[in-house]
Amino acid sequence: MRQIANQSRGVLSQGNMGAEVKGVTNGLSTDPLTLPQWVLVQQQKEAPHARGNLSILLNAICVACKFVDSAVRKAGLSDLLGLAGTGNIQGEDQKKLDIVANEVFINVLRRSGQCSVLVSEEVDDEVIIEGGGEYSVVFDPLDGSSNIDCGVSIGTILGIYKKEKTEAPSVKNVLKSGRELVGAAYCLYGSSCSMVLSVGKQPAHFTLDPSLGEFVLTTPAMSVPEKGNIYSINEGNSVLWDTAVSRYVQECKNPSNGGSPKSLRYVGSMVADVHRTILYGGIFMYPADRKATKGKLRLLYEGNPMAYLVESAGGRAITHEGPVLDIVPASIHERCPIFLGSRIDIEELEAFLHAKA
Ligand code: AHM
Ligand code: MG
Numbered sequence: 001m002r003q004i005a006n007q008s009r010g011v012l013s014q015g016n017m018g019a020e021v022k023g024v025t026n027g028l029s030t031d032p033l034t035l036p037q038w039v040l041v042q043q044q045k046e047a048p049h050a051r052g053n054l055s056i057l058l059n060a061i062c063v064a065c066k067f068v069d070s071a072v073r074k075a076g077l078s079d080l081l082g083l084a085g086t087g088n089i090q091g092e093d094q095k096k097l098d099i100v101a102n103e104v105f106i107n108v109l110r111r112s113g114q115c116s117v118l119v120s121e122e123v124d125d126e127v128i129i130e131g132g133g134e135y136s137v138v139f140d141p142l143d144g145s146s147n148i149d150c151g152v153s154i155g156t157i158l159g160i161y162k163k164e165k166t167e168a169p170s171v172k173n174v175l176k177s178g179r180e181l182v183g184a185a186y187c188l189y190g191s192s193c194s195m196v197l198s199v200g201k202q203p204a205h206f207t208l209d210p211s212l213g214e215f216v217l218t219t220p221a222m223s224v225p226e227k228g229n230i231y232s233i234n235e236g237n238s239v240l241w242d243t244a245v246s247r248y249v250q251e252c253k254n255p256s257n258g259g260s261p262k263s264l265r266y267v268g269s270m271v272a273d274v275h276r277t278i279l280y281g282g283i284f285m286y287p288a289d290r291k292a293t294k295g296k297l298r299l300l301y302e303g304n305p306m307a308y309l310v311e312s313a314g315g316r317a318i319t320h321e322g323p324v325l326d327i328v329p330a331s332i333h334e335r336c337p338i339f340l341g342s343r344i345d346i347e348e349l350e351a352f353l354h355a356k357a
Contacts, residue, residue, distance in 0.1 A: 035062050035195065035206045035215035042199065053114050054183070054199065057135050057160070060112035062215055065156060065187040065195060067108075068101045068142065069208060072154065072189045081149045089124040089333055090298075095148050098122055101141035101156065109137055116169035117161075119332045121301055126171045126332055135182075136161040136173045138301040138332075144269025153190035155271025159305035160184065160199075171332065178304035178325035184312075186271045186305065194275065196222065198312040203278075224315030227344040228281025231262045232273050240289035244320075248352040252283075270297065274306050274340065278313055283341035283349065288320060295319075295337035299329050303336045316346040320353055 023031035033041075039055045075081050075097055084094045102122040109115045114133035119126050121140040137160055144154040160183040163173045183199035193208035195215050203222045206215035231252040238246065252262040262282065267273050270286075277284045288295045297303050307317030307324035317324045317340035324338055339349055 029216070032209070032212070032214070033217040034212075035059075035197070035217070038204065038206075038217050042201075053133055053135070057109075057112055057114040057133075057137075058183075058197070058199075060108045060114070061137075061158060061185065062195070064105045064108040065193075065215075066208065066213065067104045068097075068156060069187070069189050069193045071097060071100055071104075072148075075148070076151075088122050090121075092145070094122060095142070095145050097148050098142050098145055105137075105139055105141045105156070116163065117171065117173045119171075119174055119300055121298060121333075126174065128169050130169070132169065134162050134165065136163065136169075138174050138305070140298070140301045143271050143302065144267070147267070147269050152269065153188060153267060153272035154269050155189060155275075156187045157271060157302055157305050158185045159301060159308065174300060174332065175329050177328045178299075178308055181304060181308045184305035184308040186274070186309065188271050188275050190272060190275075194218075196275065196278070196309060198309055201312065203309050203313050222278055222313045224278050224310060224313045224342055225281030226314075226342055228277070228283070228342045229260070229262050230265050230276070230280060230282030231285070231345075232264070232266045232277065232282065233285040233287070234266060234268070235264070237289055237291075240291050241287060242289070242320075244352045244355065245285070245287045245289075247355075248349050251348070251352070270302055270306065274310065277341045278310060278315065281342040281345070283339060283345040285339045285349075286337065287339070288337040292335070294335040297335060297338055299324070299327060299334050299336040300332055303338050307338070307340060310340045314343065315341055316343055318346060318350070 036059050039058050043050050043055055080096050082096060084096045084099045086094045088094055102120050109118055110129055114135045115137055116129050116132035117126055117136035119138040137158055139158040141156055142154055143157050147154050159181050161174055162182045185197040188194040195206040196203050205219035205222055207218045209216050273284045286295050286297050303324050310317050319337045
């Protein structure tokens with residue numbers, strides 16, 4: 001058998017793998033970078049003296065996401081579809097999978113030893129972990145619940161805060177503007193399982209390889225296209241919108257410059273709608289309206305993490321007034337209107353939001 005250059009002498013070096021050691025052979029990646037490996041490499045580069053606590057936390061998040069992905073894929077076979085018979089603080093019926101996902105995230109995050117405060121969409125009050133670590137995680141364990149039973153994409157959304165060592169664990173650790181997030185991620189349980197993660201830099205995209213059971217890096221640095229041709233909004237609420245939103249959506253359908261109309265895409269799962277917006281460009285909107293005067297989506301564990309990821313990818317995220325990330329929340333389940341996506345599309349929307357009625 002022919003020997004591979006350098007490997008035979010045991011001198012493979014970082015960045016110089018030897019002429020015959022390639023990353024792809026017969027269409028198969030032979031150089032997969034898993035999420036835990038990626039985190040270690042980033043940490044060594046950015047914070048060589050770090051104690052690895054963030055790595056432990058991110059690994060725990062990976063485990064929980066893999067568990068939920070597996071539960072979602074076999075839900076129809078394991079009596080996991082349908083209602084649990086309980087409700088959450090927002091008065092919404094909880095699905096069985098909402099409860100499973102919530103339990104998994106709380107257990108895995110608690111056991112990681114890195115968290116002192118957890119906030120979940122499915123739990124009325126913040127969870128304080130005595131003797132926990134410096135991180136606080138806010139999360140929607142299973143977003144897009146209305147899509148669970150019909151097999152449409154759903155997801156998990158997470159935001160990560162870090163407290164000062166001297167700060168006592170309390171709800172104050174998370175009642176901070178989104179600018180203070182140290183990281184955010186979402187996991188999409190779709191036609192494939194994708195994790196998009198940012199810890200202060202452009203988001204990286206990982207795809208779950210089910211045969212390895214690992215998230216493998218598929219895009220190191222994601223960028224939202226400057227402009228897109230998709231708008232995404234629940235048009236069923238159009239009778240409730242204000243004039244600015246109505247006029248902007250009309251402009252999307254019938255551009256005043258005679259250009260082509262935008263296409264409408266709306267999954268009704270924020271993770272799926274935001275993932276498409278980051279990849280293809282365009283605009284996703286859940287505005288305030290006459291009925292939902294603060295919008296529908298929750299600031300802490302839906303609006304802020306998504307705004308953080310979209311802005312880290314060069315896009316923008318605003319309310320009717322200003323950046324989502326500037327809002328300082330007063331309570332853990334508060335709602336906020338949100339418009340996010342391509343920079344130019346958001347600028348065009350702003351012209352309508354700021355115009356005199
Ligand atoms: P959920 O957290 O109860 O699942 O609700 C959030 C979801 C988002 O994923 C999605 O963008 C929105 O609700 C859809 O709402 P609507 O059905 O009103 O369009
Ligand atoms: Mg949600």
